[in-house]
Amino acid sequence: MQTKTYSISGMDCGSCAASIEMLLQNQPGVKSAKVSFENKEAVVTFDDAAFRFPEVEKTIKQMGYAIAEK
Numbered sequence: 906m907q908t909k910t911y912s913i914s915g916m917d918c919g920s921c922a923a924s925i926e927m928l929l930q931n932q933p934g935v936k937s938a939k940v941s942f943e944n945k946e947a948v949v950t951f952d953d954a955a956f957r958f959p960e961v962e963k964t965i966k967q968m969g970y971a972i973a974e975k
């Protein structure tokens with residue numbers, strides 16, 4: 906299990922943050938996810954064996970946002 910902070914771009918309100926947070930929480934291997942609109946970042950705790958960052962990145966891009974490793 907590990908926790909990483911990612912930067913998120915493209916959010917323009919708190920509900921953007923809430924929808925990204927929900928999406929992250931539903932990804933394979935994710936134990937918890939917290940997205941902050943103010944800080945433009947996401948803190949994600951996940952199981953390395955199951956978490957697939959490239960997939961997550963693709964899904965978030967399809968929603969109109971971008972996520973990047975810090």
Ligand SMILES: [Cu+2]
Pocket residue numbers: 916917918919920921922
């Ligand atoms: Cu929004």
